[in-house]
Amino acid sequence: MIIPFRKMHGLGNDFVVLDARRAPLPVTPARAAAIADRHRGIGCDQLIIMEPGREGADLFMRILNPDGSEAGACGNATRCIADLAMAEAGTEAVTIRTISGLLPSETLPGGIIRVDMGPARLGWADVPLAREMDTLHLPLSADGVSDPAACSMGNPHATFFVPDLDAIDAARIGPALEHDALFPQRANIGFVQVLAPDHIRLVVWERGAGLTLACGSGACAALVNTARRGLCGRAATVSLPGGDLHIEWRVDGHVLMSGPTATAFTGMIELDAYPA
Structure with a gap:
C-alpha cells in the first residue's frame, strides 16, 4: 500500500502525518516505530494519523510515539493538524479530538495557531x-x-x-x-x-x-x-x-x-x- 504523507513541525518538533479519514490504515505500534526511525524510516518525534471526526470534533488525531506507544496529547502536532485542516476547509477555526479530549483551535494574525489545550x-x-x-x-x-x-x-x-x-x-x-x-x-x-x-x-x-x-x-x-x-x-x-x-x-x-x-x-x- 503506497500512500501520501506530509512532514510537518512546530518549532522543530517534527511529525509524519498520515491521512486515514477515508479509509483505515494498517499502522501497528511496530510499524509506527519503524516509520519514526530517523535512520531506517522517514524519522519524526511522533507519527500522527488523521481519522474521521467524532463526538463534536472535525477530525480525530491519533498520536504515536517513536517507541510505538500512544500519547494523549501533543500541542505542537495539534497546531500542525489544525493549520492543515483549516486550510483544507477554508475556515479560521477547527476542533480536534484526541484520546484525551477536545482541542478547539484557531488562526491568529500572522499565521499563528492557537489551541485551547483544555484545563x-x-x-x-x-x-x-x-x-x-x-x-x-x-x-x-x-x-x-x-x-x-x-x-x-x-x-x-x-x-x-x-x-x-x-x-x-x-x-x-x-x-x-x-x-x-x-x-x-x-x-x-x-x-x-x-x-x-x-x-x-x-x-x-x-x-x-x-x-x-x-x-x-x-x-x-x-x-x-x-x-x-x-x-x-x-x-x-x-x-x-x-x-x-x-x-x-x-x-x-x-x-x-x-x-x-x-x-x-x-x-x-x-x-x-x-x-x-
Whole structure:
C-alpha cells in the first residue's frame, strides 16, 4: 500500500502525518516505530494519523510515539493538524479530538495557531501518580534536581525548577525520571529556568520520544507549574530549544498555547515496506 504523507513541525518538533479519514490504515505500534526511525524510516518525534471526526470534533488525531506507544496529547502536532485542516476547509477555526479530549483551535494574525489545550489537571490521580500526594511538591530527585511539581495536560508532566538550565544534563537524567515508580504511566520531564515573571526557558525529556526541540504540552505544564509555585504569572513566553511559544493559563483553568507551524516536505510511503 503506497500512500501520501506530509512532514510537518512546530518549532522543530517534527511529525509524519498520515491521512486515514477515508479509509483505515494498517499502522501497528511496530510499524509506527519503524516509520519514526530517523535512520531506517522517514524519522519524526511522533507519527500522527488523521481519522474521521467524532463526538463534536472535525477530525480525530491519533498520536504515536517513536517507541510505538500512544500519547494523549501533543500541542505542537495539534497546531500542525489544525493549520492543515483549516486550510483544507477554508475556515479560521477547527476542533480536534484526541484520546484525551477536545482541542478547539484557531488562526491568529500572522499565521499563528492557537489551541485551547483544555484545563490543567492538578490532582494526584489525574496526573496520575502512584499514590496520594501534593502535586506541587513531589518527593523525587536526581543529580542536581529535586522537588518537582506535576500536572496533566492530557498526558503526565513533572516540572523541575533550576537556576541554570545549561548545567542540567537532561538526556542523562531524563530516562530514569520518566520511568520512576511514582509515574505508573511514565511522565514527560521538564526542566525550567525562570528568566522573568513573563518569560521562562524549558527543556523537555518527552515520554516515549526523548529530547525534542519543542514540546507543546510540556510548555503548557511548565507554565502552569511555574505559576503555581509563584515564580511567574499566568501568561508567559516559553523559550524552548526550537523557539518560543506563548502560553496563557486562564482563570477558568484552560491553557492556551500559541505558536507557528510549518510543512517541511511531502512524499509517498509504502507501508508494506515497514514491519507490521
